[in-house]
């Protein structure tokens with residue numbers, strides 16, 4: 353995969369995922385591959401955001417709890433090294449919940465309702481009148497996560513841009529309250545594929561949209577999903593000119609094919625007409641099979657080590673709790689609490 357981290361070093365990094373299902377190749381392209389690079393020269397924490405996952409899964413908490421270990425397994429299989437990255441469970445750090453409660457006092461509801469990411473997620477989930485207050489406020493809790501770790505870098509997908517912006521607004525507000533720089537600004541680090549589309553081509557690849565290729569998918573699933581990918585409905589005959597923009601197969605090749613010149617050449621031929629979807633899909637399938645085979649093999653090897661992985665999580669959560677203490681105290685003081 354391409355490296356967009358350019359040897360960045362010395363940063364405090366916070367990223368995370370909701371334990372709502374297995375990780376997919378959108379995670380890999382948008383953030384996970386970057387985290388594997390960044391863990392070497394930076395102080396990186398990955399938060400398994402179980403409290404955040406409950407904000408739209410309170411009716412099915414088992415979905416969240418049963419995915420915690422699976423998520424950790426995905427990290428290790430993809431190359432996250434617990435000796436270099438702290439993997440922590442959000443619900444094991446109650447300081448985060450307290451910061452979140454304090455920050456809620458600084459954010460108008462109207463500001464949350466206007467947030468483009470939240471807006472589209474509320475629509476996609478069809479909450480109607482039943483929008484949980486917790487879901488509306490999860491960006492505030494995410495600001496608590498980012499600031500508690502004093503993160504100055506957040507490697508994440510494009511959907512996170514409005515959330516990092518809100519976190520920075522909250523941080524600046526607290527700095528003004530405290531009369532000194534208590535919390536740093538955080539910068540979003542986006543990859544070359546910050547918003548990988550789902551195989552349906554209608555929205556971003558998401559665990560909850562049923563449009564994802566999982567890191568743990570078997571070769572047959574990968575093949576089936578690649579051949580179901582949306583290309584260009586106007587491209588009926590091989591000789592017809594085809595559209596590259598919005599074509600999911602090209603999005604996959606752009607994200608994962610290690611020969612960009614060859615992909616540029618394919619785009620040219622596709623646009624001109626004379627190149628069939630099957631040729632593209634066969635190439636995309638080969639690229640994805642090569643990408644996922646070693647991850648799947650490592651995942652299978654590690655799957656029998658649940659006890660070890662639990663220990664990694666416990667140790668990571670305890671270490672993360674230590675890390676957030678000083679920030680937590682400073683923010684409490686800014687609010688006049690002892």
Ligand code: ATP
Pocket residue numbers: 368369370371372378379381382383507508509510511512545546547548549550556557558559560561
């Ligand atoms: P859910 O459907 O439960 O929200 P998700 O697939 O959106 O799951 P998250 O746990 O919300 O995954 O996101 C974790 C991280 O992965 C975030 O940094 C997010 O920006 C990134 N990410 C998720 N999907 C994509 C994607 N399709 N392309 C690039 N980055 C992505």
Ligand code: MG
Pocket residue numbers: 558
């Ligand atoms: Mg999401």
